[in-house]
Amino acid sequence: MGLLSILRKLKSHATKELRLLLLGLDNAGKTTILKSLASEDITQITPTQGFNIKSVQNENFNLNVWDIGGARKIRPYWRNYFENTDLLIYVVDSADIQRLEETAQELSELLIEEKLRGIPLLVYANKQDLSQSVMAADIADRLRLHNIKDRDWQIQSCVATQGKGVKEGLEWACKSIERSYRKHQ
Template sequence: MGVAASTLWASLFGSRQLKLCILGLDNAGKTTLCYQMSMGQAVATAPTVGSNTELFTYRNLQLLLYDVGGQAALRAGWAAYLQGADGIIFVLDSTDRERLGTAREELWRVVGEQAQRAVPLLLFANKQDVRACMGAAEISAAMRLTELRHADWHIQACSALTGDGVTQGLDWLAARLGAKA
């Protein structure tokens, strides 16, 4: 009886926990963005070694965020975190022109895995508050996002420090995840 009641409750009120992986190169702002999404504010952070997790509710969706370190040595382990993921958030440093090619290679490796093709992909073009940053359109072209024909993706300009653009990106993702929940 208890299992039936909890299943009914989950189906009516959307309390199923959805797993999201936040990926990107080191220093892209993944952890700051993670705290901005879960707590509504920027928090002083240190480079992530391994992963951080945050659980929060957004638009009646219970989201479990896996913020995974982006150093070169840690990227090979991303595949383990992606197993069973309901969505992917890929964070790009809009000021890091030198490593945009590396970010593109890592993104394409992630979405190229067959298991990840069916999950929504939100790309946050972070650090839009920094002078001379690349805009979302420039990043989209450099990342060759229009070639991701098999993926449901969206790029959103944002600032993890100020929170600008974060809600818009989460709204897009919540619409996709809400249809799956």
């Protein structure tokens, strides 16, 4: 049973539309996570050249998830999608050890963007099923997540191709956003 099926079984009268921005380097698994969230087939995924959008409902929110391509030539355009973002989801390929510093640099640049200031951050440490993958705690260290003081953040181990950890990350995200809204009401 996919996440969308589980969420539909919940009392689903979305009270608020949320915009979730799904970013990360190319081949990190962003589109696989997006399709997993939408309970779609993940066997035919091609690199994202622009963006994909899916709407997913949960108990309190209608989630509009924007998956933006992560190729180096596309990254300068990420900032065109920052407006009105409620949650930043950043996906890391845990098995791509050579690019961990590059992904850390990209994330640090995102975190200083004015339009993303203070919004919760969910990091998916994807591809945890591969033998050479780095544990989520080590990725948190390499991304310097423990230095983040201006927002809620969470790192979630996952295997997007199997849907493992994806739902748990989204549950944290929704709770974090809900807490944030309660504080500001």
